[in-house]
Amino acid sequence: xxxxxxxxxxxxxxxxxxxxxxxxxxxxxxxxxxxxxxxxxxxxxxxxxxxxxxxxxxxxxxxxxxxxxxxxxxxxxxxxxxxxxxxxxxxxxxxxxxxxxxxxxxxxxxxxxxxxxxxxxxxxxxxxxxxxxxxxxxxxxxxxxxxxxxxxxxxxxxxxxxxxxxxxxxxxxxxxxxxxxxxxxxxxxxxxxxxxxxxxxxxxxxxxxxxxxxxxxxxxxxxxxxxxxxxxxxxxxxxxxxxxxxxxxxxxxxxxxxxxxxxxxxxxxxxxxxxxxxxxxxxxxxxxxxxxxxxxxxxxxxxxx
Numbered sequence: 001x002x003x004x005x006x007x008x009x010x011x012x013x014x015x016x017x018x019x020x021x022x023x024x025x026x027x028x029x030x031x032x033x034x035x036x037x038x039x040x041x042x043x044x045x046x047x048x049x050x051x052x053x054x055x056x057x058x059x060x061x062x063x064x065x066x067x068x069x070x071x072x073x074x075x076x077x078x079x080x081x082x083x084x085x086x087x088x089x090x091x092x093x094x095x096x097x098x099x100x101x102x103x104x105x106x107x108x109x110x111x112x113x114x115x116x117x118x119x120x121x122x123x124x125x126x127x128x129x130x131x132x133x134x135x136x137x138x139x140x141x142x143x144x145x146x147x148x149x150x151x152x153x154x155x156x157x158x159x160x161x162x163x164x165x166x167x168x169x170x171x172x173x174x175x176x177x178x179x180x181x182x183x184x185x186x187x188x189x190x191x192x193x194x195x196x197x198x199x200x201x202x203x204x205x206x207x208x209x210x211x212x213x214x215x216x217x218x219x220x221x222x223x224x225x226x227x228x229x230x231x232x233x234x235x236x237x238x239x240x241x242x243x244x245x246x247x248x249x250x251x252x253x254x255x256x257x258x259x260x261x262x263x264x265x266x267x268x269x270x271x272x273x274x275x276x277x278x279x280x281x282x283x284x285x286x287x288x289x290x291x292x293x294x295x296x297x298x299x300x301x302x303x304x305x
Contacts, residue, residue: 002126002267006034007047008134009106010060014086015291026063027292032253036260038068045070049105052076077105095252110142122153131163135180136170147183154187161190164197194223238272243280253292258283
């Protein structure tokens with residue numbers, strides 16, 4: 001069992017449920033990954049900010065606890081509501097998101113949450129996990145503080161993992177996003193990115209960046225549009241072909257679940273090839289269900305033991 005601290009935002013999710021109807025749940029890129037890591041047997045603490053006393057914040061907190069997440073690092077803000085997003089799907093199950101999060105409390109996470117508490121939790125962890133969305137929504141002050149915290153825990157030997165997950169609408173400019181991400185990458189043992197992330201940010205393919213960052217000591221997962229995954233390590237490149245296609249109902253959470261299975265497997269000492277295969281298995285299960293968090297009964301067989 002690995003000890004993992006995850007930082008990010010849990011939002012109210014509205015997913016399509018028939019003509020003119022939506023089902024309400026709770027999700028968010030790093031929250032999804034945290035839930036799946038916990039289901040895979042890891043001890044996961046989730047660091048975020050919610051409102052206080054409203055049914056949506058209370059519902060998010062209850063969802064975390066049902067999934068076995070440690071909520072000691074959740075901060076509650078009076079008179080604030082969590083962010084909300086709605087999913088729109090096309091005929092192939094590909095999703096588009098619409099967000100309402102301008103006053104979400106996650107934007108003030110570091111004004112409510114002392115760095116000392118996060119540092120203490122991170123120092124006791126085997127892994128600290130975040131995403132480009134995390135960096136985008138915590139603002140300039142939060143990014144500066146978090147950059148220093150990650151550099152510090154990295155110097156102590158704690159692994160840091162970053163999923164680029166670049167969302168242009170969350171950033172003032174690609175340059176601002178690149179500066180923030182470049183500030184964190186040197187502290188990371190694990191990095192996950194696709195060319196959809198790297199092209200608008202760097203004008204380069206993910207494979208090229210992955211090779212450079214791996215040469216500096218990281219383990220970089222480069223995801224291709226074909227769903228092939230090439231993992232670059234200081235020892236070289238490990239190619240993993242695309243898995244068999246499945247009929248996607250909703251692709252929300254596919255990458256988040258892949259990251260969960262991959263990192264959980266690597267922290268358990270499994271080889272890269274097994275970690276990638278398990279990542280694909282979990283992502284395949286996720287895309288055949290609606291919403292980002294699937295029923296536990298739909299988890300892959302190997303994950304239930």
